[in-house]
Amino acid sequence: MVELFSYTPILKGFIVLIFLGFAFPITGVYLLRMNLLPLRFMLMHGAILGGALSLAMEVNPFGGTMAINLILVLLMTWMSRSLKADPGQLSAFFMVLSISLAFIFIYRFQVPAKDTLSLMWGSLYTLNNYEFVGTIVFSMILVLFQAYYRHQLRAVFFDADIARTSGVNETGFYYIIILITAITVAAAMKLIGALLLDAILLLPALIASYHAKSYKSMVLWSSFWGGLFASIGFLLSLLFELPASSTIAVFASAVFLILILTKKK
Amino acid sequence: MEHSLILLHNDQIVFTSDEHWLYPLFELEQYLINSAIPIEQLFLKDKIAGKAAAALIVRLGIRNCFIELLSERALPVFEQYGIKYSYNQMVDHIQCRTEDLIMDKMSMEETYLFLRKRAGKVQGTTLKIKELAVEISGKSILQDLELDLGRGEQLVIQGENGGGKTTLLKSILGLINPVHGSILIGEELVGSSAWQKNRHQTGYLNQEITRNNFPITSAEVVAIGVSGIKISNSEREYRIELAMRKTGCFSIRNEMFHQLSGGEKQRISIARCLCQNARLLLLDEPTSYLDEKGKEELAELLIDLSRNEAPTMLLVSHDSNWTDQLKWPHKTLKNGKLW
Known part of the structure; x- marks a missing residue:
């Protein structure tokens, strides 16, 4: 199995997976804590719209999905805050709008639907250098952001009003968290696919929430579980010659199930 | 007196203040918190004292004092709490609005809190x-x-x-x-x-x-x-x-x-x-x-x-x-x- 790492795509895929495995579950904590679960469905559909648009315009789909997702989250956040509309309902609205527009583009510009929908599965071994470096840099920024602003983030997650009255710029942090979520989802879709990104994004944070007793331990445990799922899942996929993203998701689900059953006992 | 307030221990000056109104006593309060000298061995010299200053002196635990200009309104407070006092000059009252605002029915703790608020020595704001x-x-x-x-x-x-x-x-x-x-x-x-x-x-x-x-x-x-x-x-x-x-x-x-x-x-x-x-x-x-x-x-x-x-x-x-x-x-x- 070791000789497989001599292949550049596999080595690059493994390195990226280690970085995102440890870093991306931090976003999962944000999603869980701020009740932003509907947001990620909107982002998944937004990524399909971005992919369809990019393919129609013959540009890199990774940049297209990222751009559309950023526009969507900024629109959604602005509307929910200024119009006092429910973020869940707005997410559903943008989700429907995105997928509708995506299929209009696919039909109108005769984009092969198969290529657009390949975003659902991800492509860990087809990273170009920009995507490789970009994902590693973003992972590091995410970890540094969490480490540097841990006190302010803890306040925002605990209670928005309390955070504001403690002197924390809650609105600013809310926007940054939403932007980080958009970038994370777009990057995770490219790497492990829309259908499986929860294995890295949400499952580690969910498991951590079962045994964490503090905010600090929740973040650290989420990161630990994410890193474990990514690295062990990847090695298992090489060992049994299975798709990496699916193997990671199955391994993460198995650990989740075992921990839930053990907890019940 | 060259200072507004002087604190002596065995005839040695251990603390002085040149502040005005009740502030020397509040400064003294901070000094005493960090001081290891037994409070009963201390002797206080103050320029002016009315009812408010007397209440603060009692609250600080000072037992012996000399006041340059003493208001008659301070005497019941000193006598009630057994404070040994001497003075240079006695007047029936001193020109101080704070002294007028202290009611007889106020307890020592209420008076102390009232004076702290008036001196801005509380955490609260307006x-x-x-x-x-x-x-x-x-x-x-x-x-x-x-x-x-x-x-x-x-x-x-x-x-x-x-x-x-x-x-x-x-x-x-x-x-x-x-x-x-x-x-x-x-x-x-x-x-x-x-x-x-x-x-x-x-x-x-x-x-x-x-x-x-x-x-x-x-x-x-x-x-x-x-x-x-x-x-x-x-x-x-x-x-x-x-x-x-x-x-x-x-x-x-x-x-x-x-x-x-x-x-x-x-x-x-x-x-x-x-x-x-x-x-x-x-x-x-x-x-x-x-x-x-x-x-x-x-x-x-x-x-x-x-x-x-x-x-x-x-x-x-x-x-x-x-x-x-x-x-x-x-x-x-x-x-x-x-x-």
């Missing part, structure tokens, strides 16, 4: 609300509301549910923008950039806090109080520990917040406000989720707070049985105004 009008979704909630609270004062606002009590607190916090009027906390207008920088000086205990199930320890909740200001880690830890010890919750610092009783949660929330050095404390229905024991403990804690740190406190509640225990002044919010 709150001034003028012609405040607030609308929510086009409906008038508060109209021409006026309120004036001095440093370290307390006020209970009562009123029916939905009468605008929470709206008033949120307006003071800057969470709701008024359509008319102004709110001044200290010298800072709510909404101004100066207020924004010192926003942490207003502490808030809301109704929802007791239902929060976020995995977070008690110490982490208290730490939220200092999350908006830049301080070193050691200072952060010191302030957290101090606030938790003051409110009697240091022993539960590692407990998960959402597993605590309602009373313990409110204790932690008050510690959070102390940790952020809140000079104005706003409490929104703090007994909503408390049992009788929790209510009793909270009342004790608030009374204790009003006597020690003495932040200015504004409490809204419809639980009049409980607020009566506090013996704080009351106002009622009705038809958008305070009565």
Whole structure:
């Protein structure tokens, strides 16, 4: 199995997976804590719209999905805050709008639907250098952001009003968290696919929430579980010659199930 | 006397002050906190003393003193507490408004707190609300509301549910923008950039806090109080520990917040406000989720707070049985105004 790492795509895929495995579950904590679960469905559909648009315009789909997702989250956040509309309902609205527009583009510009929908599965071994470096840099920024602003983030997650009255710029942090979520989802879709990104994004944070007793331990445990799922899942996929993203998701689900059953006992 | 106040120990000068009014005695109070000299061995020389200074001298524990110019009004205080005094000149009263304001029925603790407030030696700040009008979704909630609270004062606002009590607190916090009027906390207008920088000086205990199930320890909740200001880690830890010890919750610092009783949660929330050095404390229905024991403990804690740190406190509640225990002044919010 070791000789497989001599292949550049596999080595690059493994390195990226280690970085995102440890870093991306931090976003999962944000999603869980701020009740932003509907947001990620909107982002998944937004990524399909971005992919369809990019393919129609013959540009890199990774940049297209990222751009559309950023526009969507900024629109959604602005509307929910200024119009006092429910973020869940707005997410559903943008989700429907995105997928509708995506299929209009696919039909109108005769984009092969198969290529657009390949975003659902991800492509860990087809990273170009920009995507490789970009994902590693973003992972590091995410970890540094969490480490540097841990006190302010803890306040925002605990209670928005309390955070504001403690002197924390809650609105600013809310926007940054939403932007980080958009970038994370777009990057995770490219790497492990829309259908499986929860294995890295949400499952580690969910498991951590079962045994964490503090905010600090929740973040650290989420990161630990994410890193474990990514690295062990990847090695298992090489060992049994299975798709990496699916193997990671199955391994993460198995650990989740075992921990839930053990907890019940 | 070349100084306003001199403190002697075995005829040696150990402390002097050149401040005016009661400030030399408040400076002396700080000196004595850190001094190891037995207080009964100290001899105080003061330039002028009336009833207020006499009360402070008694409160400091000084037993022997010489006063250059002594007011007759100070004598009953010295005699009641057995203070040995001598003087150079006696007058029937001294020109001091503070002396006139001290009532005979006030206890020593009440007098001391009154003098601290008057000297600005309390944590509390002033709150001034003028012609405040607030609308929510086009409906008038508060109209021409006026309120004036001095440093370290307390006020209970009562009123029916939905009468605008929470709206008033949120307006003071800057969470709701008024359509008319102004709110001044200290010298800072709510909404101004100066207020924004010192926003942490207003502490808030809301109704929802007791239902929060976020995995977070008690110490982490208290730490939220200092999350908006830049301080070193050691200072952060010191302030957290101090606030938790003051409110009697240091022993539960590692407990998960959402597993605590309602009373313990409110204790932690008050510690959070102390940790952020809140000079104005706003409490929104703090007994909503408390049992009788929790209510009793909270009342004790608030009374204790009003006597020690003495932040200015504004409490809204419809639980009049409980607020009566506090013996704080009351106002009622009705038809958008305070009565």
